[in-house]
Amino acid sequence: MDSSVPLQKLTTLHQTLHLLHHRNKNQHRLTKWYKYFSEFRRHSQKLISEAQNYISARNLSKKSKFTEAAEVKLKGRLEFCCSMVERWYFAFSTVVADNQYASLGLMLIGCLARFQSVTRDLCDEYGFEIEVLGDETMNEAGEVPVLQAEQEGAKEDDLGEIISREDVVEGFDDSVLVQDETPPDVKSEKKKKRKKAEEEIVVEEVTPEKRQKKKKKRKKGDAFDDLFGSLI
Numbered sequence: 001m002d003s004s005v006p007l008q009k010l011t012t013l014h015q016t017l018h019l020l021h022h023r024n025k026n027q028h029r030l031t032k033w034y035k036y037f038s039e040f041r042r043h044s045q046k047l048i049s050e051a052q053n054y055i056s057a058r059n060l061s062k063k064s065k066f067t068e069a070a071e072v073k074l075k076g077r078l079e080f081c082c083s084m085v086e087r088w089y090f091a092f093s094t095v096v097a098d099n100q101y102a103s104l105g106l107m108l109i110g111c112l113a114r115f116q117s118v119t120r121d122l123c124d125e126y127g128f129e130i131e132v133l134g135d136e137t138m139n140e141a142g143e144v145p146v147l148q149a150e151q152e153g154a155k156e157d158d159l160g161e162i163i164s165r166e167d168v169v170e171g172f173d174d175s176v177l178v179q180d181e182t183p184p185d186v187k188s189e190k191k192k193k194r195k196k197a198e199e200e201i202v203v204e205e206v207t208p209e210k211r212q213k214k215k216k217k218r219k220k221g222d223a224f225d226d227l228f229g230s231l232i
Contacts, residue, residue, distance in 0.1 A: 006121040007051050011067055013114050014048060017041040020107065028078075036091035037108065043081055044115060050074045051122065075128050078119055088112055 020039055028034045033088050054070040061067055089112055095105030 006053070006118050006125060007048065009114070009121070009223075010048055010051070010118045011117065013111060014041070014044050016111060017044060020104075020111075024104070029078065033091040033095050036088050039084070040088050040112070040115075043077070043084070047074075047077050047081060047119075050077050054126070071126075074126070075130070078123060078128060078130050082119060085112065085116055 014203050017037075018041065020040070024034075030156070050070070050073050054067070054074045057064065057070045059066040089109065092105055092108040092112060095108060122128070193216075
C-alpha cells in the first residue's frame, strides 16, 4: 500500500470535520457532546501533522534518532486516539438519540467510523501493534445511550391501561341509571297544554287597548251661525 493513501484519507476527513465545526459551532458549542467533537477534530489534525513528520524523517533515514522520535510520537498519538474512539462514539450517539439533530449525529458517527478505518490502515502500514476498537465493540457501546433515551421517553409517555369491554360491563352499576317511565302520550299532552298557554299570553299582550273617542265641543256662535247651522 502507498504510505500516502491513509494520510490523504485522513486529510480529507479532517476537512469535513472542519466544515462541520464551522457550520455548527455557534449553535452547539455549549453542548456536552461538542466538547468531544472539538477534541476529535483537534487530535485528528495533530495525527496528520505527526504522520507527515514521520514519513519525512523515514524517507531521509530509517535508523536516525529523528525517525525514532517521530515514530514514538506518532505511535503515542495513535494509541491515544484509539483509546478515545469509544468515548467519542458514546457522545455522538446521544446526538443520534435526539430526533431533532439525528442527521448531524449520523454524520459524526460516519466520520468516526472513517477515522477508525484510517487509523487501522496507518497501524498496518507502519507495523504498529495497537489495539483498535472493533466494530462489534462500537455497536455495544453505541447501544447504551440510544436505549437509555428510548426508555426515558417511554417512562414520560404514559399511555394508560388497556380496559376490555367485558370489564366495563361487569363493573357497571344498574342502580345508577334513573329511567324515565312516563309514557309518550302523557308527554305530548303536557307539551300541547304548555304551548297553548304560551300562545294565550302572547295574544293578550299584542291586543291593542280600546281608545276612547273624544267628542268635539262646538264653539258658541252668533245668530247667523245658528241660522245657517240649522240648515246644515
